Amino acid sequence: MENYQILLTGKGWQLKREGDDKVLRSAETKSEMIEFASAYLREKTAILKVLDSNGDVQEELTYPRGANPSGTGA
Template identity: 40%
Template sequence: MDNYHITKSEELWTLVKKGAQRASKTAPTKTEITAIASEFLKDKTASLKIHKEDGTIQEERTFPRAADPRKSKG
């Protein structure tokens, strides 16, 4: 399973694969990059960690949803 992170870098929000040097996608807002990431990852098996501006993790999503190791509704 690939691991991706959405983080704030200077002026843009970025989607970066763990271990990569460059962003896979960028957007001016967190809302936009989250939508772009969902579309980008929909056909992949991946984990997405969405960070707050301060760098802490706000939310984690699994793609596809069936690959989520936890059987919770959250």
């Protein structure tokens, strides 16, 4: 499973693969970035962490949207 992050930088909101410095996409607003990331990750098995301005996880989403990383099947 791949891990991605949306984070706020001096250049706006950015989507990156966790542990990689390469910016996959930038946007002016968090909502624009979440919308892009949802489309980008739709066909992947991934976890998307949305970080707040302090770098803390504000929201965590799994893709495909029905995926459950805990493996409980719930």
